[in-house]
Amino acid sequence: MSLRRARSESIVEEQRKKRLKHHAVTVCKSLNLPDDALEDFASLDAEEKLNEIRGVLMSLCRTTKCNAAQEFINSKDFERILKDRLRVCLLSPNLPSYVSCLAEQVIRYAKKDPATFKIPDAVFQDPEMTDQTNVQTREILTSQRGLIKVKLMTSITNKTNISVLAKSLSSSGHEITVAHWARFSFLRSSLVNFIQIVDESARISVAQKSREASTAVVDPALLNVDDEELLGEGFGVADNTPRIWVISEYWEYIDLLLADLRTESRKASKASPVTSPITSEGYLKDFFKNCLEADLKQYAAGCEGLKPAFEKVTVNWQRAIHNELVW
Numbered sequence: 001m002s003l004r005r006a007r008s009e010s011i012v013e014e015q016r017k018k019r020l021k022h023h024a025v026t027v028c029k030s031l032n033l034p035d036d037a038l039e040d041f042a043s044l045d046a047e048e049k050l051n052e053i054r055g056v057l058m059s060l061c062r063t064t065k066c067n068a069a070q071e072f073i074n075s076k077d078f079e080r081i082l083k084d085r086l087r088v089c090l091l092s093p094n095l096p097s098y099v100s101c102l103a104e105q106v107i108r109y110a111k112k113d114p115a116t117f118k119i120p121d122a123v124f125q126d127p128e129m130t131d132q133t134n135v136q137t138r139e140i141l142t143s144q145r146g147l148i149k150v151k152l153m154t155s156i157t158n159k160t161n162i163s164v165l166a167k168s169l170s171s172s173g174h175e176i177t178v179a180h181w182a183r184f185s186f187l188r189s190s191l192v193n194f195i196q197i198v199d200e201s202a203r204i205s206v207a208q209k210s211r212e213a214s215t216a217v218v219d220p221a222l223l224n225v226d227d228e229e230l231l232g233e234g235f236g237v238a239d240n241t242p243r244i245w246v247i248s249e250y251w252e253y254i255d256l257l258l259a260d261l262r263t264e265s266r267k268a269s270k271a272s273p274v275t276s277p278i279t280s281e282g283y284l285k286d287f288f289k290n291c292l293e294a295d296l297k298q299y300a301a302g303c304e305g306l307k308p309a310f311e312k313v314t315v316n317w318q319r320a321i322h323n324e325l326v327w
Contacts, residue, residue: 166184
C-alpha cells in the first residue's frame with residue numbers, strides 16, 4: 001500500500017515539475033526571453049525561489065542606485081553643488097591649511113558625511129565613482145583657490161573694504177560672520193606681503209643668475225678661496241641661498257604662516273602665567289581680530305558702521321563644515 005502511495009506521489013510530483021517548466025517556457029516567450037531562461041529557477045522549491053527573487057531584487061536595486069548616482073555626479077547640478085560646498089570649505093575661518101592635506105581631509109569628511117556635499121551614498125560604494133569624485137574635488141579646490149586669489153588681488157588694487165571683499169568671495173546663501181571677515185583680512189594682508197616677497201625674490205634671482213654668469217669667467221686664482229672668503233665677497237653658497245618665491249606659491253606661503261602661527265599660539269599658552277592664562281584658541285582669535293582691525297583702517301572707505309549680517313553661522317551644513325573640517 002505504501003509503495004503504491006509513494007509511486008502515486010512521485011507521478012504527481014513529476015507532473016507538477018512538468019507543469020512548472022511549461023509555465024516557465026510560457027513566461028519566457030511572453031517576455032522575449034530564451035525558452036530555457038527560467039529552467040533552473042522552475043526546479044527550485046518555494047524557499048529557494050524566494051531567496052533567488054530577493055537576491056535579484058537587491059541586485060537590481062543596487063544597480064538602479066548606482067546608475068542614478070553616476071548620472072547625478074556627471075551632471076552640471078552636482079558640479080554646481082560641489083563647487084558651492086568646496087568654496088565654503090576654503091572660506092572657513094577654522095581651516096588649518098589651504099593646500100597641505102586639504103584635498104585628503106575634504107574627501108575623508110565627504111565620505112564620513114556625504115549628505116553635506118549632496119553626494120549619493122552609492123558613490124563611495126563604487127571604486128570608479130569614488131575615483132571620479134576625488135579627482136573632481138581636487139580640480140575644483142585648485143580652481144577655487146585661483147578664483148579667491150584673483151579676488152583678493154582685485155580688492156587690493158581697488159582698495160575695497162572688507163564688506164565688499166566678503167561679498168565677492170561668498171556665494172548666495174552663505175552666512176558670513178566676523179570670524180570670516182577676520183580670516184579674509186589675514187589672507188589679504190598676507191597677499192600684500194607675499195607680493196613684496198615675490199618682487200624681492202625676482203631681484204635675488206636676477207642677481208644669482210648674474211653671479212653665476214660671472215663665475216663662469218672667474219680668475220683661476222679664486223678657485224682656491226674657501227667658502228667664508230667667497231661669502232665675504234658676496235658670492236654665497238648653496239646652503240645660504242634664500243628661497244625664490246613665485247606668485248603661484250601664495251597658498252603654500254599661507255600654509256607656512258598658519259603653521260607658524262599655531263606654533264606661536266602653543267608657545268604663548270605654555271608661557272602664560274597661571275593668574276592670567278592664555279589659551280591657544282584665544283591667542284589665535286586675538287591675532288585674527290588684530291588683522292581685521294588693521295584691515296578696517298587700511299581699507300576704510302565706505303565701511304563706517306558696517307558689520308557682518310550674521311553673528312554666527314546657523315545653516316547646518318555650513319556649520320558642520322566649519323566645525324568638522326579641522327585637523
